[in-house]
Amino acid sequence: MATLLESVQHVRFGRRRAAPQAAEKPALERMPQVAAPALDIAPNDPIIAYFVSSPGAVELDKLHLDSPAVRELKAAGVSLVIPLVSQGELVGLLNLGPRLSQQDYSTDDRRLLDNLATQAAPALRVAQLVREQQAQARARERVDQELRVARLIQQTLLPRDLPALPGWQLAAYYQPARAVGGDFYDFLYFEDGRLGIVIGDVTDKGVPAALVMATTRSILRSAAHSELPPGAVLERTNDLLHLDIPPKMFVTCLYAILDPSTGRLTYANAGHDLPYQRHGDSVCELRATGMPLGLMPGMHYEEKETILSPGDNILFYSDGLVEAHNPEREMFGFPHLAHLVETYATDTPLIEVLLNELAAFAGSDWEQEDDVTLVTLQRAEGSGHSMITNASAPPPGDPSDDQSWRTLDEWAVASEPGNERQVIQRLGDSVVDLRLPEKRLEDLKTAVGEATMNAMEHGNHYQPDLPVTIQVRASQSTLSVRITDEGGHAAIPESQTPDLEAKLAGLQSPRGWGLFLIKHLVDDMYVTGDETHRTVELIMSLEGGSNASQNA
Amino acid sequence: MPARTLEANVRHQRPRIAVVEMHGEINAFAEDVLNAAYTDAEREGPETILLNFAGVDYINSTGIALIVSLLARARASHRRLLACGLSEHYVEIFHITRLADFMSVFPDEASALAGPSTIVTDQ
Numbered sequence: 001m002a003t004l005l006e007s008v009q010h011v012r013f014g015r016r017r018a019a020p021q022a023a024e025k026p027a028l029e030r031m032p033q034v035a036a037p038a039l040d041i042a043p044n045d046p047i048i049a050y051f052v053s054s055p056g057a058v059e060l061d062k063l064h065l066d067s068p069a070v071r072e073l074k075a076a077g078v079s080l081v082i083p084l085v086s087q088g089e090l091v092g093l094l095n096l097g098p099r100l101s102q103q104d105y106s107t108d109d110r111r112l113l114d115n116l117a118t119q120a121a122p123a124l125r126v127a128q129l130v131r132e133q134q135a136q137a138r139a140r141e142r143v144d145q146e147l148r149v150a151r152l153i154q155q156t157l158l159p160r161d162l163p164a165l166p167g168w169q170l171a172a173y174y175q176p177a178r179a180v181g182g183d184f185y186d187f188l189y190f191e192d193g194r195l196g197i198v199i200g201d202v203t204d205k206g207v208p209a210a211l212v213m214a215t216t217r218s219i220l221r222s223a224a225h226s227e228l229p230p231g232a233v234l235e236r237t238n239d240l241l242h243l244d245i246p247p248k249m250f251v252t253c254l255y256a257i258l259d260p261s262t263g264r265l266t267y268a269n270a271g272h273d274l275p276y277q278r279h280g281d282s283v284c285e286l287r288a289t290g291m292p293l294g295l296m297p298g299m300h301y302e303e304k305e306t307i308l309s310p311g312d313n314i315l316f317y318s319d320g321l322v323e324a325h326n327p328e329r330e331m332f333g334f335p336h337l338a339h340l341v342e343t344y345a346t347d348t349p350l351i352e353v354l355l356n357e358l359a360a361f362a363g364s365d366w367e368q369e370d371d372v373t374l375v376t377l378q379r380a381e382g383s384g385h386s387m388i389t390n391a392s393a394p395p396p397g398d399p400s401d402d403q404s405w406r407t408l409d410e411w412a413v414a415s416e417p418g419n420e421r422q423v424i425q426r427l428g429d430s431v432v433d434l435r436l437p438e439k440r441l442e443d444l445k446t447a448v449g450e451a452t453m454n455a456m457e458h459g460n461h462y463q464p465d466l467p468v469t470i471q472v473r474a475s476q477s478t479l480s481v482r483i484t485d486e487g488g489h490a491a492i493p494e495s496q497t498p499d500l501e502a503k504l505a506g507l508q509s510p511r512g513w514g515l516f517l518i519k520h521l522v523d524d525m526y527v528t529g530d531e532t533h534r535t536v537e538l539i540m541s542l543e544g545g546s547n548a549s550q551n552a
Numbered sequence: 553m554p555a556r557t558l559e560a561n562v563r564h565q566r567p568r569i570a571v572v573e574m575h576g577e578i579n580a581f582a583e584d585v586l587n588a589a590y591t592d593a594e595r596e597g598p599e600t601i602l603l604n605f606a607g608v609d610y611i612n613s614t615g616i617a618l619i620v621s622l623l624a625r626a627r628a629s630h631r632r633l634l635a636c637g638l639s640e641h642y643v644e645i646f647h648i649t650r651l652a653d654f655m656s657v658f659p660d661e662a663s664a665l666a667g668p669s670t671i672v673t674d675q
Contacts, residue, residue: 417580421610442641450613500650503620504627510620513613513649520648 039076039093041069051083051090057110057117058083080105082113084121091125146207150180153210157217163187163195165260166515166527173351173374175320182209182251183318183371186217188224192488193260193529196224199316199375200253200272200293208246216241216251216293230255230268231290231303238270238293238301245294252292254316261529263308263379268301273322273334276341277306278313278350283342286314313350313378315341320372321354327363336361350376405473405480408433412467413452415460415485420452423470427481430472434479434542443521444481444540450514451483451536459485459534479540487534558582558608560589568599571661575607578615590622599632602664603655606637616649623654636664 041048047067051058058081060074073081073095082094094117099105105113154176162170172185182202187195198220202209216237223236233255241251254275256267267275271292274285290301308314317337324332337354344353351374358372409430413419424445436444452468460466471482498516502508518525524539558576565571570593578586593601603622605611611619626633636658638646646652658664 420612421577439641439644442639443644446612446641446645453612453614498649500620500654504624504654506624510617510624511614513616517613517616517645517648 039069039072045069048090051081051093052085052088055083055085055114057081057105057113059105080110080113082117084117084124086121086125089125091121091128094120147178147180150205150207150210151176153207153214154180154182154184157186157214158184159187163189165195167380168258168260169376169378169380171349171351171374171376171378173355173372175368175372177205177320177368177370177372179205180210181205181318181320181371182213183320183373184213184217185316185373185375186221188221190227190257195258195260197256197258197316197375197377198224198253199318199373200251200270201318201371201373202251203249208249212245212249212251212294215244216253220253220255224255229303230257230266231301234268234270234290234293234301235299238291238299239297241294242297250292250294256316258308258377263310263312264305265308265314265377266303266305268303270299270301273317273319275317276315276338277308278315278341278346279309280311281342283338285338308377308379310379311346311381313341313346313376315350315354316375316377318371318373320368320370321358321374323370324358324362324366324372325369326361327365332358332361350374350378405475408472408474410469410471412469413456414464415456415462415466415468416464417456417462419456419468420449423452423468424449427470427472431474431479434474436479436540436542440540444479444538447518447521447538448481448483450518451481451538454514455483455485455487455534455536459487474542477541477543479542481538481540482535483538484533484535486532488529488532558585560585562589562592564593564596564598565602565665568597569602569665570594570596570598570600571602571604573604573607577610577612578608578618579610579612580614582615583618586618586622590625594629594631600634601626601631602634602636602661604637604661604664605635605639605642606660608637608642609639611642611645616645616651619651623651627654634658634664636661 045067046065047069050063050065050067060070060079060081063070076095077097078095079098080096082096083090084092084094094113096105096113099109158174159172162172170187174183174185176183182200182204184198184200184202186198188198189195198217200213200216202212202216204212219240220233220237223233223240228236234253237253245251251270252272253270254267254272255269256265256275258265267286267288268290269286269288270290274287276283277286286304286306288302288304291299315337322332322334322337326332336357340354340357341350344350354374359366409426411426413422427445427448428441431441431444448470452470455468456462460468466486469482469484471480471484473480473482498512499508503510518538522538522540526537526539528535528537558574558578558581560575561573563571563573572589572593574586574589576582590601603619623633633655634657635646635651635655637660638657643652643657646655646657656664
């Protein structure tokens with residue numbers, strides 16, 4: 001008996017899908033003349049309805065149907081067809097050519113074939129389902145793999161560390177959605193101590209968005225490198241990005257430059273969500289107009305500036321937060337966000353406040369639709385400690401004060417490790433006439449030693465030819481020691497208060513004690529600077545300062 | 553004035569107590585000596601390691617960081633770390649940095665050795 005299983009189009013859900021083929025190879029080899037090509041039955045071919053409604057073997061010669069499939073079967077030499085029907089659905093055909101004996105198929109043959117079809121149909125259907133599921137699993141795996149790549153690209157390019165600026169607190173939060181949007185943020189460090197802050201969002205998701213994000217970041221970094229103002233940087237980035245970006249994609253992006261010594265923030269905006277500035281008990285939007293990047297060349301970006309006073313805070317964010325929905329499908333929204341920035345208690349980090357509010361709003365079943373990115377920039381409340389003061393605002397130790405100052409000693413040391421010991425030694429000699437109490441003298445020595453180490457390490461990078469200058473002055477009531485390095489406006493690291501528990505748990509570097517010690521050992525500290533020099537001035541009251549009584 | 557390097561001697565004073573006696577300055581240059589001495593002190597598996605600072609005349613912030621690292625090592629291996637012989641100024645520094653909250657500070661070696669033994673017998 002020549003047996004040939006022919007493929008049939010699978011018409012479930014109206015999709016065209018090839019059913020599996022099976023063939024008894026030895027029979028085929030013996031009967032090459034009946035080997036029929038794979039048959040594709042159109043979904044509207046009347047034979048499908050016929051087969052489904054009339055079970056059992058069908059002799060093609062006796063079938064009078066205007067069906068392309070029947071003509072094709074006949075042309076292929078098929079004489080008997082047994083439909084394989086499972087759960088009312090045609091899943092395949094068992095096609096037989098003429099018997100080798102040229103006799104008709106007997107009743108027994110047909111009963112045997114019917115039984116075979118009854119058992120084969122569900123088995124075939126199961127095989128088809130397994131194959132479909134395997135294909136779906138492969139597709140899912142491909143999508144997951146793409147998401148992993150997208151996430152990797154994005155996370156590799158986001159900054160690992162936050163800038164450490166004395167007198168400033170920066171914080172950042174980034175949570176990708178499952179589908180990975182194209183959010184990014186970046187910090188750029190300029191030699192003069194200014195800090196560039198970038199936040200952006202690429203339309204689209206997944207790998208395409210991640211690649212555009214990477215390109216934008218590179219172009220923007222190289223444009224910003226030339227120290228152009230923010231508007232010009234966005235113009236240049238837009239012109240270059242426009243050449244490379246796929247159609248219908250664009251990037252919203254805000255670029256700001258902070259001068260930490262003055263609190264001046266210059267910014268330009270390419271269609272990104274407007275940052276909020278909290279000042280006192282009020283909030284305002286930082287508005288500057290400009291088209292998103294990559295849409296068309298030759299765009300102009302408005303440039304604005306604001307001043308951050310001590311205590312002010314600016315929130316940069318992406319739309320993942322404002323466009324989050326609650327279970328009632330209401331949006332988080334800009335007014336809600338503005339209200340939070342305006343009213344939050346400033347002793348709690350703003351990012352923490354926003355995330356708690358978002359969690360409460362979206363509920364526990366929230367499926368994050370888009371990346372959530374938050375960056376905050378806060379100027380510390382105006383205590384004298386560790387604040388970078390404007391050189392035009394003289395600290396109390398300035399000679400222009402009413403007090404009359406006399407210089408006790410002034411000298412320079414090379415920036416070599418260990419040289420702070422020389423400074424400590426000479427300082428002790430230079431203040432001997434002041435007859436400081438022993439404890440105050442030890443405190444002063446350690447504070448000046450630490451400030452000198454900072455100057456040699458962070459200001460002069462231990463370049464021996466760069467000097468650190470020490471000036472010791474006294475008035476009637478105050479002792480001032482100025483330690484000057486060549487670091488210009490370079491930020492002083494260690495803005496973080498050292499947390500011993502975190503250090504012991506390995507969560508914070510064991511280092512980072514210098515500024516902390518200085519603050520505790522002297523009564524005041526001021527940092528001033530110009531283009532080339534940076535001066536840390538340590539003040540100790542000669543009349544029993546606050547730290548003296550505190551630490552006694 | 554050249555920086556004085558740190559010297560450290562380790563004495564396995566009596567069962568379960570090791571004493572690290574230091575002379576010189578605890579700064580960036582002291583890292584290797586201090587860590588090696590601590591490793592030596594750990595060798596016989598003591599419950600308590602006593603850092604004797606009597607011969608130390610200078611500790612800077614880098615030195616504080618080295619002591620923090622030793623304290624982290626001690627905590628990780630459930631050892632008690634004690635300090636003695638610190639000048640009044642450095643006792644103050646140990647309080648400002650809160651190191652004194654994590655390692656008991658004794659005036660001298662005798663009081664330190666008396667202290668923990670009392671604690672040990674209490675257990």
